[in-house]
Amino acid sequence: MFDTSTSSTDLLTEVTAFLWKEADILDRKAYDAWLELWLTEGLYILPMGDGEDYENQLNLCYDDDKMRRMRIDRFNRGFSISSAPAADTVRTVSRIVIDSVDGEAIKVRAAQHVIEDKFGRQRIWAADVFFTLKKTEDGFLIERKIAKLLNSGGMLNSFSYLF
Amino acid sequence: MSLDTPKFSELDAMYDVENAKVATEMYEDPALFKEEMDKIFKKTWVFVAHESEFPDKGSFKLSHVGLDPVIVVRDRKGTIHCMVNRCRHRAATVCEVKKGKTSSFQCPYHGWGYGLDGSLRAVPYPEQYGDDFDKSQHGMLKLRTESFEGMVFATFNYDAEPLVDFLGPEVCRYMTLFMKQGGGFPVKVIGEHQFSVPMNWKVQLENTTDAYHFPIVHKSFMQTLDEKTEDLFAFMDKNEGWVEDLGNGHSIMMMMPSREDLDERMDDPIEPRFEWLAEEIRKEGYSEEQVKRIVLAVGGPGFNMNLFPNVSFSLSFFRVLTPVSVDQTDIRHMALGMDGGPQIANQTRLRLHEHFQGPMGFGSPDDAEVWERVQRGTQGGEELKILVNRGMVDEEPGVMGPRGHVSAETGMRAAYGMWKRMMDEGANDV
Numbered sequence: 156m157f158d159t160s161t162s163s164t165d166l167l168t169e170v171t172a173f174l175w176k177e178a179d180i181l182d183r184k185a186y187d188a189w190l191e192l193w194l195t196e197g198l199y200i201l202p203m204g205d206g207e208d209y210e211n212q213l214n215l216c217y218d219d220d221k222m223r224r225m226r227i228d229r230f231n232r233g234f235s236i237s238s239a240p241a242a243d244t245v246r247t248v249s250r251i252v253i254d255s256v257d258g259e260a261i262k263v264r265a266a267q268h269v270i271e272d273k274f275g276r277q278r279i280w281a282a283d284v285f286f287t288l289k290k291t292e293d294g295f296l297i298e299r300k301i302a303k304l305l306n307s308g309g310m311l312n313s314f315s316y317l318f
Numbered sequence: 319m320s321l322d323t324p325k326f327s328e329l330d331a332m333y334d335v336e337n338a339k340v341a342t343e344m345y346e347d348p349a350l351f352k353e354e355m356d357k358i359f360k361k362t363w364v365f366v367a368h369e370s371e372f373p374d375k376g377s378f379k380l381s382h383v384g385l386d387p388v389i390v391v392r393d394r395k396g397t398i399h400c401m402v403n404r405c406r407h408r409a410a411t412v413c414e415v416k417k418g419k420t421s422s423f424q425c426p427y428h429g430w431g432y433g434l435d436g437s438l439r440a441v442p443y444p445e446q447y448g449d450d451f452d453k454s455q456h457g458m459l460k461l462r463t464e465s466f467e468g469m470v471f472a473t474f475n476y477d478a479e480p481l482v483d484f485l486g487p488e489v490c491r492y493m494t495l496f497m498k499q500g501g502g503f504p505v506k507v508i509g510e511h512q513f514s515v516p517m518n519w520k521v522q523l524e525n526t527t528d529a530y531h532f533p534i535v536h537k538s539f540m541q542t543l544d545e546k547t548e549d550l551f552a553f554m555d556k557n558e559g560w561v562e563d564l565g566n567g568h569s570i571m572m573m574m575p576s577r578e579d580l581d582e583r584m585d586d587p588i589e590p591r592f593e594w595l596a597e598e599i600r601k602e603g604y605s606e607e608q609v610k611r612i613v614l615a616v617g618g619p620g621f622n623m624n625l626f627p628n629v630s631f632s633l634s635f636f637r638v639l640t641p642v643s644v645d646q647t648d649i650r651h652m653a654l655g656m657d658g659g660p661q662i663a664n665q666t667r668l669r670l671h672e673h674f675q676g677p678m679g680f681g682s683p684d685d686a687e688v689w690e691r692v693q694r695g696t697q698g699g700e701e702l703k704i705l706v707n708r709g710m711v712d713e714e715p716g717v718m719g720p721r722g723h724v725s726a727e728t729g730m731r732a733a734y735g736m737w738k739r740m741m742d743e744g745a746n747d748v
Contacts, residue, residue, distance in 0.1 A: 210665060212508075213671060214672055236687045237687035314677050
């Protein structure tokens with residue numbers, strides 16, 4: 156059931172603004188700002204294949220708060236040759252659908268297209284992205300973000316940025 | 319190099335054994351790559367799968383032997399077969415499911431049906447082939463298949479020596495030690511990361527017993543470890559380990575000699591980083607001895623071993639390379655767990671694997687970057703040589719071959735020595 160205090164169009168506008176803000180932060184690699192978008196108990200997962208028992212399967216990443224902070228620290232400190240410099244990215248987020256609203260928790264899914272460029276070579280990645288957002292006094296915070304890449308269970312390349 | 323005239327006199331120029339220098343063409347020459355596919359990947363034992371990936375009767379997995387797509391499958395008696403994924407009629411692949419279970423393979427084009435052993439069972443409307451059509455001559459192209467310690471290898475070469483002879487006694491001994499990370503349970507593949515890198519396959523072949531790169535390329539990974547674990551990975555500074563040529567192009571890099579045999583660590587106290595895990599496993603009712611064995615297994619053994627030409631054992635996972643073209647190689651990192659072991663232990667293994675390995679790990683992307691940089695670098699200075707002579711200064715004889723400093727390039731010399739031998743042997747078959 157949708158929250159009756161906000162019209163569904165208003166909610167979609169708010170959610171879209173948040174998703175675009177996050178996409179912009181990721182393309183700018185403003186990772187400290189990205190960490191601020193999360194609830195401490197939040198999970199950031201890039202699964203492989205169709206399985207959904209993420210805890211008991213191998214994922215591309217399965218980040219709790221500690222891993223998320225270590226990942227960002229690794230990007231920021233400049234010792235990782237693959238991310239110093241990282242590939243440049245331009246992404247769009249679209250086809251945003253609000254699946255459910257349960258109290259303060261909003262489940263959203265969207266399409267994300269990322270084009271990366273490194274060494275003058277461009278690669279294209281597409282992902283279905285699933286968010287659980289929590290509405291707080293400071294705006295939305297991410298409780299869960301699952302980015303399912305196309306061909307996630309197949310042959311990929313290595314990534315120096317986030318989806 | 320021209321395609322039709324193998325220049326074996328040039329092998330010395332490709333790899334200069336005495337000075338351990340590799341020619342730039344080794345990463346760049348498409349004709350040489352083609353020869354390697356014929357003289358190495360069509361001639362020797364190539365790793366195709368771990369038995370746990372297709373555990374039941376009728377279960378199968380797609381794999382590669384060099385450039386050839388193959389199906390690895392268990393028949394109803396449990397016998398393992400490996401055959402080229404190609405219908406004998408008009409060549410269509412008979413299977414495009416990466417992994418699964420079946421009772422037969424049927425070509426989607428004209429319906430030719432094959433048994434789990436690759437034999438041709440059924441041909442729709444066979445009349446037009448005449449009465450003398452011999453099904454037994456039209457089975458799928460079979461490879462020879464043998465296993466050791468659950469590792470399945472296949473070869474096109476029916477004259478190849480038995481697998482265990484190719485591996486040799488030291489490799490077999492270390493494989494058995496490696497599998498102790500099952501912690502008393504069978505080792506099971508619990509997932510795999512896959513990423514393709516624009517590099518020649520030998521750039522990867524060099525890497526698994528290369529300790530020299532570790533503190534440089536993986537500094538950002540080391541920085542995310544706690545002090546005790548970081549100390550475990552500081553093998554370059556400790557000078558306790560070694561690299562050894564194990565024969566037939568295989569080599570071992572013993573980084574943490576104290577963890578060569580996990581059974582010998584049973585009297586040690588549990589590492590502080592895994593105390594929480596031990597407590598969780600105790601709660602499940604395991605004996606103290608089992609708890610210790612499982613926790614040790616989660617930490618994994620202390621060595622990497624590279625098998626010529628396509629698989630390596632790296633601390634706690636298998637790394638498999640598949641050549642795609644002269645400058646493209648697919649890599650798989652197979653995560654290992656304990657089949658039937660405590661769920662929390664396997665979860666820990668998964669999280670440790672994700673920490674370093676794969677497209678978003680804290681280690682693999684940096685490896686992929688430097689491998690690609692090698693391929694990019696060899697675009698220039700073609701006359702320059704690639705040096706694999708590190709550590710020749712104080713190598714000593716080991717059990718099977720030379721043994722050097724942990725950061726010596728002994729393993730690369732072992733691999734290139736075998737490369738040369740195989741490329742030369744091929745000459746006699748032409």
